[in-house]
Amino acid sequence: MQIAIFVYDHMTALDAVGPYEVLSRLPGADTVIVAEQRGPVRCDTRKLALVADAAIDEVSAPDVLVVPGWSGSRQASLLRPGPVHEWIRGVDQHTTWTTSACTGSLILAAAGLLAGRRATTHWLATDMLAELGAVPSDARVVFDGKYVTAAGVSAGVDMALRLAASMAGDQTARAIQLGIEYDPQPPFDAGSPTKAPAEIVQSMRALRDFIIFGADAA
């Protein structure tokens, strides 16, 4: 069972590494980190790089595709047509599950896979998901057929555990959850725009384009 985790310049590391840490521990999982080209891919902070062990032309029929989100760059965003969209549409012909974390769902939508489908994304990007033809949800994880999308960044862990349960059963998912000791105890109840202090939500909304697209947002 091949699990392809797509990585790219300016991606958010935890969007990929959260699902990876769960899905790679499924029985029979053969995980591959894949990018347009093999080699290091630098994340949004520019302070961490992950290594792609395969190029997209080497991965044609994964069982599971995971597409993470990004921040801080319009140039690096994958909302425009191109070889990555072609690859995503091609592998989607073969997947059992096509998934995303955070703004990764915008990429799936831009590639044409979420038209009319319920999906979620980072809370700052909900309207963009609608503009790309999906039916946005504010749920943390959304299943619509084989398309599974997660909200911002850390939601990829919850998505992957739900997917693990669908793929391998509840007991296996619980064992993985115990293995990664996922018994979350956040120090604040501020992880969603309905819970965080209004002034924080407002200031992030005001910076939305900069957060997602960076200094080249204009």
Place this chain on the structure above:
Amino acid sequence: MQIAIFVYDHMTALDAVGPYEVLSRLPGADTVIVAEQRGPVRCDTRKLALVADAAIDEVSAPDVLVVPGWSGSRQASLLRPGPVHEWIRGVDQHTTWTTSACTGSLILAAAGLLAGRRATTHWLATDMLAELGAVPSDARVVFDGKYVTAAGVSAGVDMALRLAASMAGDQTARAIQLGIEYDPQPPFDAGSPTKAPAEIVQSMRALRDFIIFGADAA
């Protein structure tokens, strides 16, 4: 403010990437991924590599040190004296915070930093922490002076948010939490040995040495 995230062969990716995703977003953070040598470091599943952008001899006085845990290898474990222990003790002279996630606390303890201090680790390794001279706690995050330790894997996110609050204030920590949309909704309540089904806990305990030390455990 330099935040040094130490990486090494057979480390668990989320142990490092969880704290990274929080701490690198602190105002003024200058995050560096550091290993014995520069270059790719392959994680425990062997399916993901992170890139070290600096070698330990290039990072001498970070403000924050983060040491992740590992699994599946005795050869790769850092419980033995050597240059990494010397480096950890050296940088600890300069840190404001010396931290770990998962079995990373065993490395801090083996380097001599946790003698008589309260600390936590992955639930499977609690007795090993005691053998290394620390006073084990089953708390998810433990502060003892400047030493901050987290329980298994995903606990590094909770640790980093508490640390962010200590370093930059509660509002900044809440903003980071909202940015990574950390509003956890695990599908099961199985993330600690007190909550998971007993048969899963027992089977993982039976495999403890293999999980931590791999096939060379004997």
